[in-house]
Amino acid sequence: MNNKKIEQITKYIKDAEAIVIGAGSGLSTAAGLTYCGKRFEDYFSEFIERYGMEDMYSAGFYPFQTQEEKWAYWSRHIYYNRYDIQEGKVYMDLYQLVKEGNHFVLTTNVDHQFWLAGFDDEKIFATQGDYGLFQCKRACHKKLYDNEIQVRKMIEKQKDCKIPRELIPKCPKCGGNMEVNLRSDSYFVENEKWNQANRRYQKFLHYNQAKRILFLELGVGMNTPMVIKYPFWQMTYRMKNAKYVCVNLDEANVLNDIAEKSICINADIADVVEELVGR
Numbered sequence: 001m002n003n004k005k006i007e008q009i010t011k012y013i014k015d016a017e018a019i020v021i022g023a024g025s026g027l028s029t030a031a032g033l034t035y036c037g038k039r040f041e042d043y044f045s046e047f048i049e050r051y052g053m054e055d056m057y058s059a060g061f062y063p064f065q066t067q068e069e070k071w072a073y074w075s076r077h078i079y080y081n082r083y084d085i086q087e088g089k090v091y092m093d094l095y096q097l098v099k100e101g102n103h104f105v106l107t108t109n110v111d112h113q114f115w116l117a118g119f120d121d122e123k124i125f126a127t128q129g130d131y132g133l134f135q136c137k138r139a140c141h142k143k144l145y146d147n148e149i150q151v152r153k154m155i156e157k158q159k160d161c162k163i164p165r166e167l168i169p170k171c172p173k174c175g176g177n178m179e180v181n182l183r184s185d186s187y188f189v190e191n192e193k194w195n196q197a198n199r200r201y202q203k204f205l206h207y208n209q210a211k212r213i214l215f216l217e218l219g220v221g222m223n224t225p226m227v228i229k230y231p232f233w234q235m236t237y238r239m240k241n242a243k244y245v246c247v248n249l250d251e252a253n254v255l256n257d258i259a260e261k262s263i264c265i266n267a268d269i270a271d272v273v274e275e276l277v278g279r
Contacts (some may be wrong), residue, residue: 005265006272010279012243012263018208019098019216022228023107023114026219026248030269033081033111034124035145043080047073050161056081067177068162074180075154075163081111082131083148090270091117093219093277108220108227110182125197127227133181135189136171142191144181145172209239217246218269236261247272 013019032039035056044053053059056077064070091113105114105124110131114124133144134191154163164277169178181189217231222229236258238242244262246252252264265272 002265002267005263006275006279008263009265009272010276012214012245013097013101013216013276015212016167016214016243017020017102017211018204018213019101019103020205020213020232021094021098021103021105022215022217022220022232024103024218024220024228025109025223026221026251027090027094027269028088028109028111028113028219030219031090031113033085033113034089043074043076044073044182046161046165047076066162067166067168071154071168072158072161072163075151075158078131078147078151078180079155079162083151085111087116087118088113090273093270093273095119097273097277102208104201106201106228108224112164122200122233125201128183128197128224129181129188131180131182134169134178135181135187136174137177137179137187138145138171138174139187140171140174140176142189144189144193145178145190147180205235209235212241213239215242215244217248218273219248220246221248221251233258 012234036054040056041048042054044059047053047059051059051062059073062073064073082107095117099118100119104124105119107114107124107126108128110126112130115121132147133152134147135144150167150169154167157164157167170176171178179187205264213277215236217228217232220228232244233255236242237255239256242261244254246254246264247269249267249268250266252266254262255266
């Protein structure tokens with residue numbers, strides 16, 4: 001742990017009049033929601049044996065031949081990453097770190113951890129969807145549907161890597177197949193709640209742009225840098241009083257143009273946040 005950098009980040013946080021948390025998959029990995037290794041092997045052993053799957057991320061793109069097979073896998077994926085999981089300690093520590101201050105969360109994570117940890121719904125913008133929601137696969141309408149009851153039934157009834165045909169989720173409007181509300185193609189549904197969260201985020205940025213604003217990026221890689229990382233860099237450069245912090249296990253970096261206003265630390269996010277809370 002780089003104590004000098006921790007001290008600098010602590011000062012940035014204390015001096016900030018507004019904090020924008022940008023959270024990527026690395027934050028959930030730090031919370032224990034790993035998509036490979038023992039956790040994957042324990043929960044998906046029969047899928048690994050049958051389909052040769054290597055991890056949960058790549059398994060999400062597997063070309064299943066039937067909907068019965070697809071939803072056997074996806075119900076289990078959703079269940080273990082959304083419903084059969086408690087709030088991660090790093091998320092709870094992060095909440096303790098910012099709860100008394102003026103803050104907002106922008107996240108690409110779809111596992112609902114910010115809500116579980118106590119963050120205010122009005123201060124969260126989850127841009128890429130939520131494991132707990134279904135939508136029409138072809139987005140014939142903009143409504144999203146809570147899926148917990150359906151997912152639990154699929155878990156209960158699945159056998160031989162398949163669910164019963166009658167449990168395949170169908171769109172109540174067009175009768176077509178349903179999909180998890182994840183941004184993977186042009187049919188991703190942005191409903192009114194999504195748009196309201198987006199407006200709240202834009203309003204937060206506008207209202208605080210001249211203040212001492214800190215962009216705190218946690219676990220954001222280069223998979224979708226245009227959602228969090230690049231905008232954070234641009235706003236740090238453009239806003240006179242902005243600061244930028246990037247914490248990542250091994251991908252913490254920043255543009256030279258804003259290096260003097262930035263702190264990057266390659267370390268376990270859980271360890272860094274715990275240390276910050278203790279100061």
